Amino acid sequence: MASDETAAGTSVASVELIRQFQFERVLNHDTRSKSINILGTIDTTAAILTAEKTAFSAHDESAIAKLPTIANGTSSIRLLDSNDIYRWYMAVLVQDLETSPGAKLSLIWPATKTHIDKYGKQRRKVIRETPELYRTVLAPYIERMRGDRIQWVYNILSHKVEADRIVYENPDPDQGFILLPDLKWDRTTMDALYLVAIVHRHDIASVRDLNKSHIAWLKSVESEIIQAVTRTYTAISVAELRVYVHYLPSYYHFHIHVTNVEHDAGDGATVGKAIMLSDLVARLEEMSEEVYGFENTTLTYLLGENSELWREGYASVFG
Template identity: 40%
Template sequence: MANLLKDLESLRKFKLHRILNEDPSTHALTLLGSFDAEDKEGSEPTLSILRIEKTPLSAGDADRLVPSLANVRFIENNDIYTWLFGWLEASSEKPDVKINIISPATDIHIRKYSAQRLIVVNETPELYERIVKPYIAAFPPSRTRWVTDILTGKTEAEKVLFKDDCPDYGYLILPDMKWDLTTVSSLYLVAIAFSSNIRSLRDLRKRHLGMLRSIKREAARVVKERWGVGRGGLRLFVHYQPSYYHFHVHIVNANYAGSMGMTVGQAHLLDDIISLLEVDGEGDGRTILEGMTLTYGLGDQHGLFTAMEGAQDELRE
C-alpha cells in the first residue's frame, strides 16, 4: 500500500478515524485513518498512520523569507510589539510540511504513535532477563524487515553516506527519515549495524569498541565534509528502550532540541557507552551494560508497560 501513496491524489483519499497524538514542540499531528477507496461492506479498512509535521525555517532562507510572504494578517499591537499571521508563497523547492506514512499500520504501530502517559521504571539485570529479554526475543524478523532492506541495498541505497561491509562489526550511515534533508540545524542521521545479534545496548561488549569508535569518527567526517558542521557540533546517542531492536546510533546536530527521544533516561550518549566498555573487564562474567540498573521512561502503550509497572513493586530502595 505505502508504495502507491506518492502523489496528492492518493493522499486525498485518506479518511480520518481519529487523532493519535498532537505534538506542539515539533508542530506535528499524527492521524489514524485509511486509504481504502471504498470500505467493502462487512470488512475492516486497512489502517494507516499519517504524521504531518511542519518543516523548520532554514537560516539559508533568511534573505528570501520576507519577500516570499504571500499574505499577512494583523493580530495585535502593543507599544513597540506587533503580532501578525503570515502565509508563504507555494514553493517547489521549500515544502511547508513533511509527511510520514505507515501503511498498513499494525496495532503495535498505533500504540507506539499514540499519546501516552509516561512512568519512570527501574530495569534491574534480573528484570531484564525475566521480562525484557524474552519480550525482545519474541519479535519476528518481519518487524525489522525494513532495516534489512536498507542494509542489503534493496531500499534507500542512494542515501547511504558511509558503509563498512564487515558483517560482524560493520555499519552504514544514512539520513534518518525524520530529517527534511535540507535544514542543517535539525540534521538527523542514523548509523545501523549490520549484525542482527546486537538488539540493544545491553548486548554491547568490549569487542564492539572498534565499531562504536568508527561510527563516532566517520559520522564527524561525513557531516563536516557535506554540511560543514565542525568538532563538537554533533550529539550521538543510543536509545533504551529503542524504537526497534536492531542496534543503531542516532547522529543529530548538537543544537537540535526538537525530539523527546533525546531526553534523559532514554538517550545514552555514545561517548558514555564507549567509556563504560573501556573500563569493563575482560572476563566471561556479566558485563557493565548487562549488570547496570537502567532507569527510563515507559509509555502506557508500550508492550513492556504492564509487566514493568507491576515489577516495580518488587524493588526496594
C-alpha cells in the same frame, strides 16, 4: 530500486496513498514541535499519518539567502495587534516544494497495534531495569518482537531501498554499517540534520548486548560516522554533532542516531531514552571484568503506558 521507471512508479503510488487516507481520529499532537499524528485508514487498513511543520534554517548560506523573502515574499499578511514598538502578525509564507516546503508528512501503512500505541498520547513510567528484570521480562519480549518489525532495516542493509540516499557505508559484515538520512529528517534543513547509522552485524539487538569486547569497534564506528558527516555536510563541525543511541529503542537491531545539536529531537533526545555513544564507551571502559557488559547492569528508562511491554510486562512490577 531496480530501475528509474520502478522508482518513479513507486513514488507516484506512494503519493496516491496519502490522497486515499481517510481520517479516523487524532492520536496525538504537540504544539512545541508543531506536529500531529492522525490515525486513519487506507483501503480499510489502519494507517498513521504524521504531519510536522518544517523548521527555519539559519545554518547554511542558501537557507540564509532565503530569509529576507519571509518579509518580502509573504503572499498575505494581517496585523493581529500592536503596542508601542511591538507589532505581531499572521502571515502565509511563500512556500515551494523544493526549497521551502511547509510540512513534512510520514505515512505508516499498514500500521500495526504497536505503531498505534507508539504514536498515541500516553503517560510514561520510569523503569529501573535490573539484570534480572532484563532477563525475565525484556529479553523474551525482544525475542518475540524482533523478527517482523525490522524488515525496513534489512531492506536498507541489502540496498533494496533508500540505496541512493546512503551517505556512507563500511560494507564489512562484522565491523561495517550504513549511514543515511533518518526518515524524521526533511533532508533540507541543516539545523535539523538527522541521520541514522545501522550496523551490518545482526547480533546486537540493543545496548544490553554491548560489552567490553565491543569498545574498539564502537570507537571506530563513531569516528567513521563523524568523518563521513563532516565531509558530506561541510557546514557542520564535530562539535555540532550529537551521536547517541536509544534505550529503549523502538527497533531491535543496533543503530546510532546522529543529529545536529541545534535540532530539538523531543522525547528522542531526553534523559531516560538517549545515551551519548561516547558515554556508553566510557562506561564499558570503566566496567570491571566481572560486570563485563550492559547485560549485568541496571539501566533506567522511560516507557509509555500504552506499550505492550508495560501492559503485559512491567505494569505488574512497577505499576
